[in-house]
Amino acid sequence: MSPKRCRGSAAPQPEHGRSPRGQGRAEGQPAPPGGGEAEAGGHGRGGRKHKETVVRQRASAREHPNICVECGKSFAQSSALLAHRCSHGGEKPFACLDCGKSFGLNPKVPQDQSSHAGGSPQSCQDCEKKVGAAATSPAPRPVSQKPYKCVDCGKSFGRRTDLVIHQRIHTGERPYKCPQCGQSFKSSSNLSAHKRTHLGERPYKCADCGKSFIYSSSFLSHQRTHTGEKPYPCASCGRSFFDSSALIRHQRIHTGETPYQCPHCRKGFKQNSSLIAHLRTHTGETPYQCPNCGKSFKQSSCLIIHQRTHTGEKPYQCGNCGKSFWETSALIRHQRIHTGEKPYQCPQCGKSFCERSPLITHMRTHTGETPYQCPHCGKSFKQNSSLIAHLRTHTGEKPYQCGDCGKSFKHSSDLTRHKRIHTGEKPYQCPQCEKSFKQPSSLFVHLRTHARENAYQCSECGKTFCETLTLRWHQRIHRR
Known part of the structure; x- marks a missing residue:
């Protein structure tokens, strides 16, 4: 028995031309040409085209709801918006x-998922x-x-x-070893950066002075030398630094921490670079060679400073007196002449020093330690520099040459004093009479004339003299 149908009522029409869910074509009704069945059921070529049109219309109607609130840029996918917001x-x-x-x-x-559906993995630049x-x-x-x-x-x-x-x-x-020089590193990023030293690659260039850098961190620290910004202050003494690593190294002066220990002699160091340089005293390795004279160095920084002896470059100038220096550490030490600062104090006798190395040398007067021994004669020294100077008595080497007359010297200090013959410079001035001298020893002798005037008296005639040597010469008159 067939169901009754209500005659005066029309069947409800589907909205927007779509058939109600579950309602297909009437039984016995011919299929529309060109795949009309696909319109109702979603199958067939014509149906796919229609579906694509509908999807595009929906996307257009939505107008990319994934909109960045910062810049207004819109994205088709929420994941792309999330990545963009980062x-x-x-x-x-x-x-x-x-x-x-x-x-x-x-x-x-892939960043463009719409055009790179299968995209290849990204390469880490470090x-x-x-x-x-x-x-x-x-x-x-x-x-x-x-x-x-x-x-x-x-x-x-x-x-x-x-x-x-x-x-x-x-x-x-x-674990990360350089295949060219054998130097090892804690991380692969440090190795990748180190490889640039062999390639000569310096990708970070300063727009102010044109100086280039291997590391981005070095570049950022350098830029602060132009701006004067020192955002890292020491909580103990108030001294500020260009970068956080310099502050960390400085703080070890206050704490006495030496976290980098030599596996051979157990000596501790405040900086990793100091340990690496020290290890070369055991291996004898000097990997940094000067292209001008062939001299080799344990540290790249020492080579850079040495090369300035050939170029004459002195980029670090004192703001008080205008004197220039090859390296920043020399400028810092020099500035203490003006400030009178002596931050390094001997814990045994309380004597203070402008530099750390003189303090270390001084402390050996208490311990009697002479760790630097000459391999030729066995003589020992408190300082490495004294040993190096002593070795020249065996080799006859005179590496410091005067540019004016060509005379050579064993010590740089001897060359500095010699140059004053050509320049006429007399940097050591008496504070009482303003008389100037080329050497500090001459000034010291002169100061006695003010401090101990007529201190030495002749027992024969009562005449007084400033120095014992002058008195002895005078006494020869009475002996005749």
């Missing part, structure tokens, strides 16, 4: 597990490895949390990779 906040939630470098996008996801899904992990958020703690020193880190690299300070592990 560029405003500086957030980099994905970290390379090999070198610790962070990325705003998960490197496995460790030169292709970073895919297995090589990345979200960096801990928020950044203020540091859940990874070093069991040796208690220092905490926001990322596990930073902790792994830090722990190599304690273990001494340096």
